[in-house]
Amino acid sequence: MKLATFNINGINTRLPLLLKWLEDSRPDIVCLQELKTPGLRFPAGALRDAGYEAVWAGQKSWNGVAILSRGATPVLTRERLPGDPGDKQARYIEAAVKGIVVGCLYLPNGNPQPGPTFDYKQAWFARLNRHAKSLLKSGAPVVLAGDYNVVPSDDISDIYSPASWAKDALLQPEPRAAFRRLLAQGWTDALIAKGPKTPTYTFWTYWRNRYAQDKGLRIDHMLVSPSLAPRLKKAGVDRDVRGEQGTSDHAPVWLTLKR
Numbered sequence: 001m002k003l004a005t006f007n008i009n010g011i012n013t014r015l016p017l018l019l020k021w022l023e024d025s026r027p028d029i030v031c032l033q034e035l036k037t038p039g040l041r042f043p044a045g046a047l048r049d050a051g052y053e054a055v056w057a058g059q060k061s062w063n064g065v066a067i068l069s070r071g072a073t074p075v076l077t078r079e080r081l082p083g084d085p086g087d088k089q090a091r092y093i094e095a096a097v098k099g100i101v102v103g104c105l106y107l108p109n110g111n112p113q114p115g116p117t118f119d120y121k122q123a124w125f126a127r128l129n130r131h132a133k134s135l136l137k138s139g140a141p142v143v144l145a146g147d148y149n150v151v152p153s154d155d156i157s158d159i160y161s162p163a164s165w166a167k168d169a170l171l172q173p174e175p176r177a178a179f180r181r182l183l184a185q186g187w188t189d190a191l192i193a194k195g196p197k198t199p200t201y202t203f204w205t206y207w208r209n210r211y212a213q214d215k216g217l218r219i220d221h222m223l224v225s226p227s228l229a230p231r232l233k234k235a236g237v238d239r240d241v242r243g244e245q246g247t248s249d250h251a252p253v254w255l256t257l258k259r
Contacts, residue, residue: 001098001257004238005031005145005220007106007203007250011064012037014248019050021241027254028070029097031104031145032056034248035064035090042066059090065104065146067095077101083127091124100228101135105146110169118169121149125178132223133185141228144187147250148221150175152189157199160215170219187223190235190255200237203250211242220253231257 004027008014011032022030030052035042039058047054053073056066057080067074074095081092091106105128110121135142151170154162165171183189191200201216210216224232235255242251 001029001259002027002254003029003031003100003102003143003145003222003257004252004254005033005104005147005222006241006252007033007147007220007248009034009248009250010036011066012041012043014246015043015046017241017244017247019046021238021252022050022052022068025238025252025254026070029074029100029102030068031102032066032068033064033104033106033147034062035059035066036061037064055093055095057090057093063090063106065090065093065106067093067097067102067104069095069097072098074102078103081105081124081127082131084123087124092128099141101138101140101142103132103135103142103144103146105144105148107147107149109149110172110175113167113169113172118172121169122174122178125175129178129182129185132182132187136185136187136225139227140225141231142225143222143228143255145222145253147219148179149219150179151217151219152176152179152221158218160199160201160217165217170217182223186226188226188229188232190222190224190232191218191237191253193229193235194232194255195235195237201239201251202237202253204242206249220250222253222255224255228257231259233258
């Protein structure tokens with residue numbers, strides 16, 4: 001079984017790219033972020049024609065998350081991250097798919113920092129960690145996948161040059177500590193556990209020819225619960241997708257599981 005996550009950065013704008021990648025890669029389950037479209041404009045018909053059923057939470061111009069499933073309909077369990085009823089941003093969706101609980105997330109970027117947007121990022125991360133702990137307590141097989149907007153470390157495997165991003169919210173001590181606390185609950189970082197030994201960046205900015213120079217960051221993560229970790233076979237990044245014309249600034253990340 002193959003699961004993937006992809007920050008599509010505008011699903012309707014990049015629908016042909018998405019459909020081509022789905023045809024080429026054939027993932028069974030896909031988490032998408034940054035749909036940038038209200039729910040009524042989500043391209044459910046085109047995805048169904050490609051063999052994928054979907055659940056989604058859209059938002060005009062910004063955010064938006066979706067879970068796709070090939071050959072089965074995802075059973076929606078959550079449309080928002082719990083813990084703040086006043087938070088209306090479409091950043092989390094959860095569904096039961098093919099015997100797995102899948103949480104798809106788009107964690108706030110947090111820039112500029114310090115300030116209210118960074119505070120929101122930290123509060124959202126704390127809510128995610130609380131919810132993740134409750135998912136682990138359930139004992140269900142769970143994957144938490146998406147754009148976490150955090151570079152876990154200064155290591156070359158996570159970022160080409162930390163000095164270039166030192167003031168960015170993605171590298172600040174607070175979100176890094178929150179990510180470490182999340183992992184300490186017992187989650188397995190699939191790319192670290194089963195990915196290539198060479199740097200596996202997932203994001204390259206559009207500016208200064210960063211992709212061609214492979215000056216990237218690892219901010220898209222797939223975390224696997226302890227009950228699912230023994231089934232983890234392999235993980236990787238479809239880097240070439242980032243090189244397509246008119247593409248997202250992210251590349252798809254994927255993992256495979258023993259059935």
